[in-house]
Every structure is written in structure tokens, then in C-alpha cells.
Amino acid sequence: EAQVTQNPRYLITVTGKKLTVTCSxxxxxxxxxxxxxxxxxxxxxxxxxxxxxxxxKGDVPEGYKVSRKEKRNFPLILESxxxxxxxxxxxxxxxxxxxxxxxxGPGTRLTVL
Amino acid sequence: xxxxxxxxxxxxxxxxxxAVIKCTYSDSASNYFPWYKQELGKRxxxxxxxxxxxxxxxxxxxxxxxNKTAKHFSLHITETQPEDSAVYFCAASSSGYSxxxxxxxxxxxxxx
Numbered sequence: 073e074a075q076v077t078q079n080p081r082y083l084i085t086v087t088g089k090k091l092t093v094t095c096s097x098x099x100x101x102x103x104x105x106x107x108x109x110x111x112x113x114x115x116x117x118x119x120x121x122x123x124x125x126x127x128x129k130g131d132v133p134e135g136y137k138v139s140r141k142e143k144r145n146f147p148l149i150l151e152s153x154x155x156x157x158x159x160x161x162x163x164x165x166x167x168x169x170x171x172x173x174x175x176x177g178p179g180t181r182l183t184v185l
Numbered sequence: 186x187x188x189x190x191x192x193x194x195x196x197x198x199x200x201x202x203x204a205v206i207k208c209t210y211s212d213s214a215s216n217y218f219p220w221y222k223q224e225l226g227k228r229x230x231x232x233x234x235x236x237x238x239x240x241x242x243x244x245x246x247x248x249x250x251x252n253k254t255a256k257h258f259s260l261h262i263t264e265t266q267p268e269d270s271a272v273y274f275c276a277a278s279s280s281g282y283s284x285x286x287x288x289x290x291x292x293x294x295x296x297x
Contacts, residue, residue, distance in 0.1 A: 114274060114289035130284055170278040170285040171217035176228040
């Protein structure tokens, strides 16, 4: 089954404790991206990747890191999480870019205390 | 970068009525305009999209119109049904930036 998976689905952590949210797609998509969703603010793009080893900042990259060592995986890293990073995070992928249907993962709800 | 404004933030209609959601964008280079539907607790899913070389596109009860001169595009849902209740997001992208910018969303509530 074609899908985008994220883990964990729910995470409660404390300020400063490094964490990684994994994202994997099995559709051989070139483009992958991360969004955060906050009430009243919609979806905001954090980082995106056009291909392996090619990543770039979206609209809200501060406090986040990403890597794209393999085509299928695009982990989101919070090296020192803060309470303002409490949010719902979505990973998405598409065949060839931002102007193509985005397939979203199920979301990861992160709470930073 | 791109800025997308979406209105209204909430919309309540009776079943069978039409619903219209409007978005404006700022970057005249934007050329792709998708609409996503997000049901409660679910992930966003594409429902329709339009590119800048087309003025209107329809798919059964939903349609999207684009006015490049005014830099706005709209989602039209006819004969609304309770299962249309969801949050709808518009978005815009420009191949020059490789990013996708979303509006803040419209919560549509269709009452039986």
C-alpha cells in the first residue's frame, strides 16, 4: 500500500531533550517536506527536500534540522525543543515537487513541557 | 516569499446550499493552486487543484476558479452535504521557490 508513515504519532517531552520524528514514504517520491499545524495559523512549511542530500528551508525553519540520506526517509530533528514547538507535525511527499499532489503522513502530535 | 490570505475562517451552511471559500496570493510568479480538505483528526488530502494556464476546473460538486490579474482563486462546493464538513486549506506555489504556502484554513460546517 502506497503511504507516508510517521513515528511517533504522539510524543510528550521536556525542554532541551533532543528528539527525532521519522518520516518514510514507499512511493519513490522525489520531494518531501515537513509542516507544522497550529490553531489559527494553518500549515506552515518547515523544511523541504528536492532529492537525496538536497534540503532547504521553508517558512519556519528555526529550531529544526532535517536530513535526506535516503530517498524514502526524511527525519525531523529538534536538537533542543522548546514549548513553542508544541504542535501537530505533518510530513508530506510528492513525485516531483511543490507543484504536485502532496501526500501527507498521519501526523505527530508533539508536546514540549 | 508568498503570502496567502483565506476567507472566511468559518462558514456555516445548510445542507444543499452552496459554499464559497476565497483566497488571495501575493506572488505573481505563483502558478499552482491546490485545495486540501482536512477532516477532524485526519491528514490533509488534495481535493482539487488548478494551474495558472487555466481559469476554471470542475470535479463533480466542486470547482475552482482563478483570476490571475486580481491574484485570487476560489473554491465552490455545490449541493453541500454533511460529509463536506471539514477544514479546507488553499495553497499557492511558485516553481522558483519550491515551497508551498498554505492559507490559514476555513472551517466549513454543513448542517442537515
